[in-house]
Amino acid sequence: MTNGWVDIKNTDVMLIMGGNPAENHPCGFKWVVEARKVRNAKLVVVDPRFQRTASQADHFCQIRAGSDIAFLGGLINYALQNNRYAKDYIINYTNAALIVKKGFKLPEDGFFSGFDAAGSKYDVSSWNYEEGANVTGTAAAAIAAGDGPATPETAAQAAPANPAAKSAGQGYAAQGPAGAKATTGAPAPLALPGNTAYDLSLEHPRCVFQLMKKHFSRYTPEMVSSITGIPVDKLNKAWDMYTSIRKDGDMKKVGTIIYSVGWTQHTFGSQIIRTAAMTQLLLGNVGRAGGGVNALRGHSNIQGATDMAGVFDILPGYLKMPNPTDTDFATYIKRITPTSAKPKEWDSFNYWSNTSKFAVSFLKAMYGDAAKKENDWAFNYLPKIDRKFSWVEQWDAMYAGKVKGLISFGMNGVAIGPNSEKNIDALKKADWLVVCDIYPEETSSFWESPGITDDEKKKINTEVYRLPGAGFAEKDGTFVNSARWLQWKWAAVPTPGDAKLDQAILATIFLKVRELYQKEGGKFPDAILNASWPYTTPYSPSLAEVAKEINGKALADLHDDKQTPTDWKAGQQLPGFAWLKDDGTTSSGNWLYCGSWPDAGSNTQRRDPADPSGLGIHPTWGWSWPMNRRVLYNRASCDLNGKPWDPSRKQVWFNESTGKWAGNDVPDFKADSNPKDHMGPFIMNPEGVGRLFVPLAGMADGPFPEHYEPVESPLVNPFHPKQSTSPVVKRYKSDMDKYGTSDKFPYPCTTYRLTEHYHYWTKNNPMNMQLVPEPFVEISEQLASKLSIKGGDRLKVSTARSGSKDGKEYGVYYAKAMVTKRLQPLKLAGKDDPVYPVGIPIHWAYRGLKDGRHADQRNGVNVLSPTAIDPNAYTPEFKGFLVNIEKA
């Protein structure tokens, strides 16, 4: 969340889409209720099903799963056409005015400029700003000269596929050092220009604003209706409600967008969220109380997992993972540190320019005294990634026999991954599997999954170890919630029986591996032998010690006149990342968490509910990254002069007398930057402004979001029938990976969770099982009558991945029908017959209280979902795949 849970109470209008917080975040949903009751805020809900959140909505639209970009593109078009956007905000706080290079082409035919069909990827060199100065006033001449975005023909001439850009570094070079001039002959690293051309009138045909306007002008209500299945009048009502906050140029009101995995779990999921971010920038809602782009995390500590590098391509604190082109630390730092790229007259804080300080402090935390200036801070100890080790890739590699073992910790891989039959078969091919969990779950029981015969079991040679882990109430430590708040929790009960704390299990494995390296040596023992392990009880480190290590400390006496206090002694905990240095005198496991555990004690343990401003900031409850700022980019809550857009919701402001920013919240900005200097509020972007257009390799599938169909779709994309799906989406080629078409599998299916259950845990709990006892498949009354199905009838659900082997079927899901009015058939483009959507909750599989009740009713729902992933975040497409349904 850019904002936070409590902050939702400050909003005037909410768009909840791709998420179902009343169902999945009932405690957080209280703030939605509060906004409606106290501020009369309006709630628009868009979802493939009329669910619990929809039951609270002022306006609900049932959308076809996977058509979210069409809906949001239409919303942007509506705002632009009806003059409902924040003009001053977008000119000054976004890249709307920046001019894009000649040769950039919009995807009218399904392709942006630079598509390389052979590699199914883009050469992104034309996705860049034009270098230059203020060109305000030249628009008319540019239009007269026929300037504008490229067409398919001119794009091919203007931006030929650049062979240099496709060399090894490409794809990793998100932002090279800016200002680097391309020299003929030598492969030039892709870079943003230091000084970007810009047009403050927003009229130049190649300024971001005009390109965006042109791009989304295709998203007419009729077009969007034919893609989403939402009637035009309902679309217009939704768009009108949400954009009503910017009626007549008013800037006081604020709208928020709230989403969850209903947006991320698509092959274009990142681009849906981009569209939401653009909407919020366009309406001037980012940085403001009651605004923002707010991701609801599906587990209590998913935010923490992400911050601490839960994904393969980042290190803690979102430092980029090194790759093989990073031959030394300096090369690595140069590659990952952006330099500012902005209009010459503006200022940009470009906070990532501090990357080296964060990286050296991280390496000091990792390797302690072994990280020295002389050895490049032990940079060569870090793994260098030469491919995308995403979740799906690893299981695919295991299925191909390349990955031989798996440690599965607090994660039920078979149940949560797409195409579970493939994952079960992958585990059969592994040499070993270690599972740490609190229940005997599906992954460690893969060898007794439905359909496996005794003969087959004998042929499985995988050695399986089950480690008894600790439940959440049995361990202390922090949860980082969706609002980025770090909150310490204390263990409620001791671990039962043989169960061990997670850190004890991990530490034991690590120390044993280290012992083996010590005794036997190995290919590269240094990284393991030199890892810093300074804990009082090495075999079970206290999480308080680990949290302090992550916060970071001074390794030498530090002095800084600009800070208060000015000095920290060696060994003292540091109060914030402004103290981190790249000379080896500080350590910090994650720079973003620096300040969570300062020398005075843990801020994560604070429990003072005081809220002096009444804005739900609660500055002394827990601690939020970065530096206890509760709303990110909050400089944008003020106008150009540093005065709040809405005086009744004062978050931060510029104090003319002190020359500094002050606030109820901690200013997310350079404290002494005078508004006259025009420093952009989006300090993590080299431009200093929010990105309506994402340059270079920021997004793998285009600088603007474009509607593409899911890999399995009932519809041919009406925008570009020849390129229906995203051209860069990754499909898999194993014999278990098949993709279906709507002639055989006519029903678009979406998967989801229920309030009554928690993932794959609560099928072990009698209370949850009492509330919803068994799996079901939700279908509309119309589909039920078409197939002569009654509520409670057993259904067989199949996909292109279903089949039979040795007379036994696999990849098939059985459950009872729930026939409901809450799903309605959809009328889509070019279809005489309506399309019938289907929904299946995820919570059951072959382990749990009622396992074995029906032998064939024990598959998890992910036997149905396809292996196809988003090219940016690598998230599988669990929403909007095709199934067939029969009465069983």
Add this chain to the structure above:
Amino acid sequence: MSNGNLEIKAISGHAGGTPGGGEYRQPDGTTRIGASRDYDVCKLIDTTTCIGCKACEVACVEWNGYEFRETTFDNTYQTMPETAWNFWNLIKFNEVETDGGLQWLMRKDQCMHCEEPGCLIACPADGAIVQYTNGIVDFNQANCIGCQYCVTGCPFNIPKFNEATKKVYKCTLCSDRVGAGLEPACIKSCPTGCLHFGSKEDMKFEAEKRVTQLHANGHADAGVYDPSGVKGTHVIYVLGDAKHPENYGGLPADPRVPFFVKMWKGPLKWLGGIGMVAGVLGVFMHYVRFGPKEVDKAEEVKR
């Protein structure tokens, strides 16, 4: 389940005055009628902010210490068709199509704690049902004779008979918690603030305030459900459509204590007296005619 911290206002099947009742002299010289709290308690359920999360269902079962039940899939999100002897709090889910589109209505169903409680009026067992001065209507299973007249007397289908214990059970409005100054368990567990607890006066005020807001937002039929047919209830609802309470899982539009129950326990009570005498006479004659009945040993053990 009776509670010593609460004062009794009415009691079932009891001859004479109310035990513990009567006038109490206050320190300031005024008098009050036997209440340990000086106000009527009330639960307010704002159905327009209920998300059907069932936290109240779980809190109720757990606070009252009941075993979890086996349930079966029934083509709905609703946990079971109606409340049970050991499941007193049930959210009723209803899909209702209106001119304004589909509505998914969720209503927390439980004992309404009527000001004029049909169960108590119908109950012939001395002290099996009590009404406290704060409005809570409570069952005391120790005195229950299992006749199930209360089931007949209730216009909301709330009291439920347990075949094993031969007693009737229902929501106590957490009289044990309320007596100790706490809110009921369901209220405590509600995550959205759709459930409120306080004095009847305050809850009415809160409810009317919400209804005014709903009216202003175009929900012209919104209203408070506090049915006068049972002289008001100590559980009141805000309904988005108060003109059709039956859409909310069969909430009666005009609940009343059944006529014959009122007659039986009121004007026609003398008839019961005659019946009682006739019955005793009948039993005596039966004894004289057939002798004592042997207790079935197996049945005794089963109980």
